[in-house]
Amino acid sequence: MGSVMRSINDVVxxxxxxxxxxxxLLLIISVRESRQHGxxxxxxxxxVILRSPLTLPISVLMPAYNEENTxxxxxxxLRLQKYGEFEIIVIDDGSTDSxxxxxxxxxxxxxxxxxxxxxxxCGRIQAVYVSRQVANLTVVAKENGGKADALNxxxxxxxxxxxxxxxxxxxxxxxxxxRVVKPFMERPRETxxxxxxxxxxxxxxVRDGTVTEVRAPRNHLAVLQVVxxxxxFLTSRTGWSRIGSLFVISxxxxxxxxxxxxxxxxxxTDTVGEDMDLVLRLHRVYRxxxxxxxxxxxxxxxxxxxxxxxxxxxRRQRNRWHRGLLECLWASRRxxxxxxxxxxxxxxxxxxxxxxxxxxxxxxCGYAFLVVSIALGVVxxxxxxxxxxxxxxxxxxxxxxAVLLDQERVSRSGSRRDLARLLLFTVVENFGYRQLxxxxxxxxxxxxLRKKQGWGEMRRIGFASGAQPRKAARTQSASGS
Numbered sequence: 387m388g389s390v391m392r393s394i395n396d397v398v399x400x401x402x403x404x405x406x407x408x409x410x411l412l413l414i415i416s417v418r419e420s421r422q423h424g425x426x427x428x429x430x431x432x433x434v435i436l437r438s439p440l441t442l443p444i445s446v447l448m449p450a451y452n453e454e455n456t457x458x459x460x461x462x463x464l465r466l467q468k469y470g471e472f473e474i475i476v477i478d479d480g481s482t483d484s485x486x487x488x489x490x491x492x493x494x495x496x497x498x499x500x501x502x503x504x505x506x507x508c509g510r511i512q513a514v515y516v517s518r519q520v521a522n523l524t525v526v527a528k529e530n531g532g533k534a535d536a537l538n539x540x541x542x543x544x545x546x547x548x549x550x551x552x553x554x555x556x557x558x559x560x561x562x563x564x565r566v567v568k569p570f571m572e573r574p575r576e577t578x579x580x581x582x583x584x585x586x587x588x589x590x591x592v593r594d595g596t597v598t599e600v601r602a603p604r605n606h607l608a609v610l611q612v613v614x615x616x617x618x619f620l621t622s623r624t625g626w627s628r629i630g631s632l633f634v635i636s637x638x639x640x641x642x643x644x645x646x647x648x649x650x651x652x653x654x655t656d657t658v659g660e661d662m663d664l665v666l667r668l669h670r671v672y673r674x675x676x677x678x679x680x681x682x683x684x685x686x687x688x689x690x691x692x693x694x695x696x697x698x699x700x701r702r703q704r705n706r707w708h709r710g711l712l713e714c715l716w717a718s719r720r721x722x723x724x725x726x727x728x729x730x731x732x733x734x735x736x737x738x739x740x741x742x743x744x745x746x747x748x749x750x751c752g753y754a755f756l757v758v759s760i761a762l763g764v765v766x767x768x769x770x771x772x773x774x775x776x777x778x779x780x781x782x783x784x785x786x787x788a789v790l791l792d793q794e795r796v797s798r799s800g801s802r803r804d805l806a807r808l809l810l811f812t813v814v815e816n817f818g819y820r821q822l823x824x825x826x827x828x829x830x831x832x833x834x835l836r837k838k839q840g841w842g843e844m845r846r847i848g849f850a851s852g853a854q855p856r857k858a859a860r861t862q863s864a865s866g867s
Contacts, residue, residue: 446473448474448475452482477540500516531537538655544609588692621784635665642664
């Protein structure tokens with residue numbers, strides 16, 4: 387019995403060593419890439435993109451479901467984008483509140499007889515509206531079908547070669563479109579998708595659709611997510627992008643070449659991970675056609691989103707995220723480990739399978755076996771210390787690195803007090819929060835095997851201080867993040 391327990395503990399220890407090795411390599415790549423990006427940005431270039439007649443126009447898609455409290459402000463903020471030619475297409479995904487009515491009133495919308503070419507399958511279109519006040523605003527009203535279905539309807543309504551998907555409750559930096567379109571301008575034939583950092587807006591000051599002051603959240607759970615987001619984007623996605631293996635573009639904000647989206651059949655509606663699913667299908671199709679392409683991540687803070695501030699909402703969000711990951715891995719299973727599919731097949735997908743999909747199960751079992759082994763005297767002090775350093779200590783190091791890298795890059799990243807608070811929570815997250823996440827993801831694996839569907843309710847408090855939670859979204863929300 388003792389030898390079996392020791393063998394299991396050795397396997398878990400090897401797992402933590404392997405994942406930390408991967409994280410270290412990604413961190414090294416990310417730090418180098420982030421600094422190179424900073425030097426390149428020092429030469430500017432955004433004003434040239436803004437003025438150039440060759441800058442590609444963008445269709446911005448904003449799916450919305452029951453967003454009556456914020457939809458008008460969201461559209462007003464989007465109109466302030468510092469960009470040349472772009473259109474805004476709001477897709478009302480069968481809202482049961484006054485979302486559509488408020489848009490009609492605020493922007494003097496008129497119903498028009500504009501048949502849409504249904505290049506991508508989507509739910510029944512009920513009406514198309516254009517604004518008498520805003521020349522580049524279109525609203526598509528459709529029956530409820532979920533976010534992916536709403537995005538397909540939006541793509542059908544677009545006029546421009548680039549499409550940008552954005553959540554209705556996200557806040558874009560004023561130059562976000564300029565930043566995210568730059569890869570398309572630098573290498574227009576190869577670039578088919580790009581995205582940037584998603585940051586947590588909780589605690590920040592927001593005025594007229596703009597983040598005017600960056601502060602760490604007062605809510606402890608939101609602070610933990612700030613650390614989480616920085617680690618995920620600055621020490622992970624930057625590295626995956628650099629080696630040509632970026633496997634997800636955030637549904638909160640991403641830009642795609644419209645022709646590429648049409649090539650792969652648009653968004654699939656049979657998964658809650660529609661953003662990752664689309665990116666993986668792009669990799670697969672372009673690899674199978676032997677066409678040169680690139681999908682890139684830009685280490686710039688371009689979009690802000692609200693993080694859940696209670697455990698119930700956060701659990702539902704992470705359950706959905708993990709089920710989406712498992713659905714995407716299953717759909718792309720024939721790409722895993724195959725050189726034919728390049729870096730994403732050889733590195734990105736195997737990483738997700740071993741460390742993201744199976745990782746929570748290994749962690750939960752590892753902690754349980756460690757406790758039992760200590761109680762039975764199977765392991766000694768040296769093993770416990772080594773386990774602690776690999777499972778907890780290195781996690782603190784990675785989080786601290788991400789926070790400091792953010793401080794190095796971003797000029798308005800908060801006060802010294804906020805920095806101290808973030809650094810404190812890089813330690814706190816490893817004692818309870820990380821283990822709770824592993825438990826939630828393990829439960830999500832069970833839900834996936836039971837073929838559980840739906841997004842779950844997402845309660846948001848809004849950006850204003852003291853605001854009450856908005857009405858919870860239905861099972862298939864079009865604007866959940």
